[in-house]
Amino acid sequence: MSGDRGSPDGGGHKDGYMIQFFKVYKTYPGNIKALANVSFKIEKGEFVFVTGPSGAGKTTLLKLIIRMERPDQGEILVNKRNLSRIKHSQIPLLRREVGFVFQDFKLLNNKTVYDNIALVLRALGYNKREIPKRARQVLKVVGLDERVLRQPPLKLSGGEQQRVAIARALANTPSIILADEPTGNLDPDLTVEILDLLEKVNNLGTTVVVATHNTGLVAQYRKRTIPLYRGEMAA
Amino acid sequence: MTASMGALSLFRRTFGVMKENGPAHILSIGTIAISFFLFAAFLLLPLNLTSLLEAWEKKVQIILYLKDGVEEQRILHLTGELQKEEGIREVRYISQRTAKESFERDLAGYGGVLKGVKEEIFPASLEIQMDERFRTPERIRALAARLRAIQEAEEVQYGGVWLERFSLFLYTLRWGVWILGGVLVAIIVSVTANTVRLTLYNKKSEIEILKLVGATDAFVKLPFYLEGGVQGLLGAGGSILLLLALFHFFSLKVAPYVSLYFGELRLSFLPPAMIAWILGIGVASGLLGGLLSLRKAAGI
Numbered sequence: 001m002s003g004d005r006g007s008p009d010g011g012g013h014k015d016g017y018m019i020q021f022f023k024v025y026k027t028y029p030g031n032i033k034a035l036a037n038v039s040f041k042i043e044k045g046e047f048v049f050v051t052g053p054s055g056a057g058k059t060t061l062l063k064l065i066i067r068m069e070r071p072d073q074g075e076i077l078v079n080k081r082n083l084s085r086i087k088h089s090q091i092p093l094l095r096r097e098v099g100f101v102f103q104d105f106k107l108l109n110n111k112t113v114y115d116n117i118a119l120v121l122r123a124l125g126y127n128k129r130e131i132p133k134r135a136r137q138v139l140k141v142v143g144l145d146e147r148v149l150r151q152p153p154l155k156l157s158g159g160e161q162q163r164v165a166i167a168r169a170l171a172n173t174p175s176i177i178l179a180d181e182p183t184g185n186l187d188p189d190l191t192v193e194i195l196d197l198l199e200k201v202n203n204l205g206t207t208v209v210v211a212t213h214n215t216g217l218v219a220q221y222r223k224r225t226i227p228l229y230r231g232e233m234a235a
Numbered sequence: 236m237t238a239s240m241g242a243l244s245l246f247r248r249t250f251g252v253m254k255e256n257g258p259a260h261i262l263s264i265g266t267i268a269i270s271f272f273l274f275a276a277f278l279l280l281p282l283n284l285t286s287l288l289e290a291w292e293k294k295v296q297i298i299l300y301l302k303d304g305v306e307e308q309r310i311l312h313l314t315g316e317l318q319k320e321e322g323i324r325e326v327r328y329i330s331q332r333t334a335k336e337s338f339e340r341d342l343a344g345y346g347g348v349l350k351g352v353k354e355e356i357f358p359a360s361l362e363i364q365m366d367e368r369f370r371t372p373e374r375i376r377a378l379a380a381r382l383r384a385i386q387e388a389e390e391v392q393y394g395g396v397w398l399e400r401f402s403l404f405l406y407t408l409r410w411g412v413w414i415l416g417g418v419l420v421a422i423i424v425s426v427t428a429n430t431v432r433l434t435l436y437n438k439k440s441e442i443e444i445l446k447l448v449g450a451t452d453a454f455v456k457l458p459f460y461l462e463g464g465v466q467g468l469l470g471a472g473g474s475i476l477l478l479l480a481l482f483h484f485f486s487l488k489v490a491p492y493v494s495l496y497f498g499e500l501r502l503s504f505l506p507p508a509m510i511a512w513i514l515g516i517g518v519a520s521g522l523l524g525g526l527l528s529l530r531k532a533a534g535i
């Protein structure tokens with residue numbers, strides 16, 4: 001099951017697509033091919049796996065969606081924004097619509113769980129009264145007890161840390177959640193827990209894109225996949 | 236209200252950042268304070284030496300030693316003529332006898348050291364006091380040159396030579412201060428830039444997360460600019476306080492002894508405008524340091 005291919009103008013689902021790639025190419029310095037001729041569309045509220053072995057271009061694909069990287073060729077549309085045409089000053093606005101979850105959680109271990117979430121909310125302009133309320137809300141969504149708010153992330157288990165990372169990603173109620181190998185550091189039980197959580201988030205209406213090399217996991221969840229191999233879409 | 240809350244939050248974040256990297260900031264502020272202390276001290280030095288120079292200029296007089304055998308009447312005539320000269324306030328004739336008596340008074344503690352010395356060996360002279368506005372090194376030199384041309388003049392002496400040298404020294408010092416200032420500003424910019432860079436390095440993960448979640452450039456960068464500015468301000472402020480403390484110590488404990496040798500010292504501290512300039516330079520160089528480090532930090 002692979003992604004649709006088409007042009008920036010085409011398709012009757014135009015308004016229903018959250019992410020669209022049109023013949024995207026990306027090469028890193030040293031002529032390292034990361035993506036070549038990648039085209040797909042992800043609908044609003046869809047749950048999609050981007051699969052492939054290490055070096056297939058999964059992380060590059062996610063980075064392109066939040067404009068951490070720019071394509072050498074091709075067009076990318078995210079929630080109707082054409083990423084080739086947005087100004088540098090508009091990148092933060094794009095990123096506010098996307099929550100990012102990493103394999104290594106990227107939590108600030110010298111801060112408490114609350115501070116990790118509050119940092120994001122502060123940056124996005126939430127006021128002092130809203131921040132604690134919102135932090136408790138997102139923690140509830142990811143199934144964590146309020147008591148963890150005062151603890152540093154390292155005092156939590158791997159699964160709990162990833163839940164905190166998801167809570168942080170959800171803090172601004174994004175339209176999209178991108179997860180780059182979110183279960184890569186977790187044991188099988190916790191992997192299922194986290195995937196279930198992402199599915200729950202998806203059920204709330206958020207588009208979820210999970211990059212993973214774990215084919216077993218993909219098979220288990222029966223979602224649409226965008227398979228990549230050496231930067232190209234596998235047949 | 237929102238703007239002031241935003242500013243407050245920005246300052247909180249800046250001080251939070253500085254607190255987390257406390258030892259490096261203390262070291263940096265200390266280095267800036269020492270640099271500014273040197274600069275401020277070098278500003279203070281010519282300021283007070285100028286007043287000292289002015290005090291000495293007030294005391295300066297020209298002594299015209301007369302040749303032997305000049306008649307009394309000619310001396311009186313010469314005195315009268317000189318009194319009419321522009322810039323001369325008073326001309327006092329010191330006869331050979333008066334000169335000897337003055338010497339004897341000065342050397343009274345040394346017993347009869349001048350016993351048997353004839354008054355003829357003491358030259359008669361004219362002590363010339365000048366008007367205040369004529370007590371500049373250039374005018375004193377010009378008058379001394381005119382006096383040397385008088386036929387009866389054996390020698391003309393004035394403190395002007397060392398006053399001129401002192402004045403030149405002050406001029407050099409003033410220029411030196413600005414050169415030193417330039418060097419110190421470069422040091423301050425470099426110190427601040429390195430500390431901010433260290434903070435940036437420590438905050439790399441936080442910055443990365445902030446950028447990913449859509450924090451604006453201003454939100455991410457402003458605390459680091461401000462961090463440099465605050466460092467510069469605290470360093471410059473610290474240097475002023477240190478200098479003020481030393482100035483008071485010098486005024487109370489050392490100046491009275493110096494006055495014994497060099498006459499009354501009227502010391503003054505840096506004027507408020509100069510202090511404001513120093514603080515301003517501190518803030519500006521700190522901000523520049525922050526800017527440079529942010530420019531060097533790729534991807535921020």
